[in-house]
Amino acid sequence: MTATSWLGLEGRVCVITGAGGGIGRATALGFAAAGAKLALLDRDTASAEETRAAVTAKGAEAVVVPCDVADEASVETAGELAERLVGPCGILVNNAGVLRPGKLDSVSLTEWNALLAVNLTGYLLCAQVFGRQMRAAGRGAIVHIASIAGSLPQAASGSYSVSKTGVLMLSRQLAVEWAPQIRSNVVSPGLVETPMSAAFYAAEGVRERRSAMTPANRIGRPQDMADAALFLASDRASFVTGQELLVDGGFSQTLMGLIPRPGY
Numbered sequence: 153m154t155a156t157s158w159l160g161l162e163g164r165v166c167v168i169t170g171a172g173g174g175i176g177r178a179t180a181l182g183f184a185a186a187g188a189k190l191a192l193l194d195r196d197t198a199s200a201e202e203t204r205a206a207v208t209a210k211g212a213e214a215v216v217v218p219c220d221v222a223d224e225a226s227v228e229t230a231g232e233l234a235e236r237l238v239g240p241c242g243i244l245v246n247n248a249g250v251l252r253p254g255k256l257d258s259v260s261l262t263e264w265n266a267l268l269a270v271n272l273t274g275y276l277l278c279a280q281v282f283g284r285q286m287r288a289a290g291r292g293a294i295v296h297i298a299s300i301a302g303s304l305p306q307a308a309s310g311s312y313s314v315s316k317t318g319v320l321m322l323s324r325q326l327a328v329e330w331a332p333q334i335r336s337n338v339v340s341p342g343l344v345e346t347p348m349s350a351a352f353y354a355a356e357g358v359r360e361r362r363s364a365m366t367p368a369n370r371i372g373r374p375q376d377m378a379d380a381a382l383f384l385a386s387d388r389a390s391f392v393t394g395q396e397l398l399v400d401g402g403f404s405q406t407l408m409g410l411i412p413r414p415g416y
Contacts, residue, residue, distance in 0.1 A: 160387035162187035165239045167282050169221050169274070170248030172199025174346030175297055177206070178374035179245055182382045184212035188243070191234035193219040193278075213238060221248045221274030222266075231281035240285040243385045246275040246319075247297040251348055254310035264311045271315035272322065279326060283334060292334040293389075295381045296323045298396070300342045300404050316340075320396055327394030335393040337384040342400020344372035368401030 166183045170176040171192035180190055184207040192207075192214055194200040200216040207214040215237045219230035234241065249271045254263055275296055286292025301309070302316030319338065326336040343362050345353050353359050353371070363370050380399045383389055398404055 157187070158388065159186050159382060161243075161382070161385070164188045164242040165191065165234075166243040166245065166385070167191045167193060167234055167241045167278075168245045168247060169193045169219065169278055171203050171216075172196045173203070174348060175341070175344070175374045175377045176245075176247045177203045178378040179247065179381050180207050180214070181210065182375070182378040183243075183385075184210045184214065186382060186386075188212065189238045190214035191217050191230075191238050191241070193217050193221070193230055193234070194248070195220050221278055222269035224277055227274075227277040227281050231285070234282075235285060240289055241282040242286065242289065242292055244278060244282045244286075244292070244294045245297070245381055245385070246278055246294065248274055249297070249315075249348070251312055252310050253308055255308050256310075259310045267311045268315050268318075271312070272318040275319055275322060279322075279336075283326075283330060286334050287330070290333055293385045294323070294326065294334060294336045295384045296336070296338045297377065297381070298323075298338045298340045300340050300398060300400050302340060304404065323396075324394045331393060335384075335389070337389070337392060337394070338396040339377055339380045339384065340396055340398050340400070341377050342366070342372055342398070342403040344374065344377060346374055365406065366401040366403045367406065370401065372399065372401060 166188045168176050168180050171180050172194040180203050192200045192203050197218050204214045204216050217230045217234050220226040252267050296319050298319040299316040301313045302320050306313045323336045323338045376399055380397050
């Protein structure tokens with residue numbers, strides 16, 4: 153048995169939102185290596201095509217499906233097209249997300265709602281559309297990409313932390329309402345370098361300081377998140393549902409270390 157066949161993902165149809173780069177692309181490559189068929193959803197179809205090229209180079213079947221996850225009609229259309237092109241969804245990776253700065257005393261309602269529409273409502277819309285296909289088949293798995301910011305408030309980020317907290321509860325509620333046919337779990341990244349966070353790491357000294365704050369002594373990679381998503385989507389996690397898997401190199405466990413303790 154190979155490492156990929158152990159996952160039991162051969163021939164399964166996996167839908168990935170935000171598949172054009174970062175965690176979405178790494179996840180697509182991981183599922184491709186495991187033998188899955190892929191529907192790559194993204195508003196940026198050019199980036200999604202780059203992911204498709206990388207995936208098909210590994211011999212996997214993949215299609216690009218234009219989709220704005222914040223738009224109900226777009227998600228419905230994407231669901232129909234993906235099913236027609238590669239078959240009914242067996243696994244959904246809710247990954248599409250945005251990050252917009254803003255302090256709570258001044259963030260506009262427009263900015264607040266625009267972020268929630270993608271990061272939270274978009275997850276629900278995709279779960280509804282692709283969940284119907286899973287229930288019709290009698291089985292399925294959903295993996296939502298959230299963030300440690302869902303448990304640890306990230307200041308000056310508008311509704312970002314609120315949206316990720318919402319994802320945690322959305323996943324738990326889906327796990328209860330859709331059991332036993334569909335499992336729903338969360339991967340919560342810590343400090344990870346993606347196209348969305350690249351500007352932070354371009355600043356002098358940031359990489360070194362962030363690495364030093366993490367017990368693993370490095371910044372997370374999209375591949376780290378993809379590996380966790382593969383496990384949660386696979387048959388190896390068949391008795392795991394309603395859970396959050398923190399993938400943060402131990403960063404979220406460092407709070408007590410900030411307290412001065414003379415003599416230690």
